[in-house]
Amino acid sequence: MNLPTRSLTQPLGGAHGDTSPGWNERRRFLASGLCCGVATALGVFSLPQAFGFAPARWPADVQALWQQAWAGVRPEQVLDVHVHLLGHTAHAPDDDAGAWIHPRTLSPLALGDWVRRTAIEHASGVAGRRAELSAVYLQRLAALWAEFPPGAKPLLLAFDAAVAADGRVDAEHTMFRTGNAYAGAAARQHGWGWIASVHPNRPDAIDRLQAAHAQGARAVKWLPSAMGIDPSLPRHRRFYAELARLKLPLLSHAGEEKAVTGANAHEALNPLLLRPALGEGVRVILAHCASLGQARDLDHPHQALVPAFELFARLMDDPSLGARVHGDISAITQVNRSPGVLRTLLQRRDWHGRLLFGSDYPLPALAWLTSVPRLARAGLLDAQDVSALERLQALNPLAFDFALKRRLQWQGEGFAPAVFETARHLGGA
Template sequence: MRNMMRNLWSRRTFLASTASPWLMPSFANVTDADEVQRSPTLDIHAHLFGIGDGGTGCRMSRSITDGPAFRYLMAMLKLRVPGRTVDGRYEEVLVQQTHQSGLTKAAILGQDAVYDNRGKADWKRTSFYVPNDYVFTVVARNSELFIACPSINPNRGDAVEELERCHENGARLLKIHPPTQGVNVADTRHSKFFRRCAELNVIVLVHTGHEHSAPVIDKSLAAPRRLKLALDQGCTVVACHAGTGWISDSPDQLPEFLSLLKRYPNLWGDTAVLGSAGRVRDFERLLEDKNQVCSRLLHGSDFPFPAVPAAFAARIGDTTAARIAGESNLLKRDFDLKEALGIGRASAEAAYDLVFNRRTPMTASD
């Protein structure tokens, strides 16, 4: 199996060097379709959320649950069902949609708290929380579909211990969300934490770019340049959202991501939430560079935040946009949109490869 994957990968690498695969939505015109179907795919960025009913330990602040986005998602995903908990129903929908998405697996993300300067959880400043134990519980119930992406705020007093515990529980990746968790990932106090991530081959996902779905403590914490510390410690880092934002957002953080990408071979980006209407301009800027940039983007949906195919109609055509918009499965809608944009399957295979096959971190000198 490993040999088959290696052969397929080298064949794909060869194809990438001779003709850009990003121009060929599923390689179907250049290689054997059955072989392509067998290549496993991963959505590296799907959220596990909860309000804490049913003893999940999740938390969500009133500033979120009173907002229109929350009410919209509750209605769209049909999360209020008599006799059922919201958290249980959310898990059920996530399982159903992943199962029917056509993707092999999805990484489900936890969300750590904000921590005070003594390393203790600061619940007043935490807008939402998804405990790592809940992530592992849901993964254990659906291990054929999900892999765990726990969240560890490096500001917590026991950050290294929690990292080692999550690694022992099978975590191959973790998530940090600097603007909502109030953490400066460039602070050299965190060097030890990132060195341990590199030693354990735990991939570090960090939110970059402008956040529009949760209360932000400090938007400057989402700047891609802050990833240098983790990259210099040898970590494999995924810049979630690739430093993107809306046209109205300032400053423009995308150039920082692009310049880091040139400098660090251990840096990747993900395509989470890039199918939304506000990110069209920045997604198109990423898609401009088919080889240097697109080959370093990993598929992520940002479930449950929906893709909006109509926003991309100028590029994919009205008929295709309408067809994809009619897909009620949010993971599939997002994947189909990205496939139509030429970056679906290849980036989902790259995500699977990074997480499951390439276990040795690269350094800038490689």
């Protein structure tokens, strides 16, 4: 396993963390390293793991930090709403009982996709174990999650293929596919929950929704840019009506997406395109709070692009949408996110009842993707927490992500416990 060339205590940015234009450019370059070969050359794929050490064997300050992270939070109400499920069991992308990875990701000749897959496999602890990738991934996830208090659960994400307008699966533009039956079975095996994924272009999309609901899915997951979904199209209205009837939330990526290619329909990640779903009564969870990238302001189409997070905020503050707009806080601490986004999310206490905890696992295991010292320099963490958090990241990246987000603060404001008690939004604990 390649280890980071950067020390865990060595900052990625300059003395002021994130303010210089040069650092902003370098940060964007590194953060998009999942799509460039530089990540390979630098050896920044994953953390040096002390994996397997239970909390009782953690250093005293790490144990104390972990205990403090749970103060005021009821573990039985904690669901991690953004946990990716990797597997390699299927020979075709439309095998719902299996998990499929596009063959091109296995070749360095397709450098971008190869780097993305390699980085994620290193972070997941499954690199070099392709024949047993599916089982090892779940074993490792189970071991990491066993260190959480009883009652807390991950929600495993299914991931549908790209599907053309005529209903045919577009294998060429599908980077990977994780079937609903596969995700549901994996979740039941471990006593966890799961989130289905159904492309609305499928001729049997409504039947698939109903089947997923009957099998206990807590929500439906989309990545519009990779799947080739324009959420605003009128033909999806029936799909949205069924989501609302079944009371299944839609977890949809919004803002710029770096880790997964596919259909490359990047404009489909505009947060405002989700208004038709909201208008049909669907509760929509915008992944990452649309905290990365820019999008066209569809309310003022002749103006320049604006931060996608600004459009997320517009939806959150729209009184006509009631309480149907939510955001998950996965990925918001990564180095390609502005500290200003974190400050806003922490200060907007009126949003906290509609923010949901998510880890974006396995990405918290990528050492270079989260700089704890940078967050401390930005005034978002107590400097005394830095050392313990860095060691916890190496011991258990899932526990690290939870503890980090529990310790974030700005001008005395941290995330309310309700942000982490997500079960009430997703059908109970």
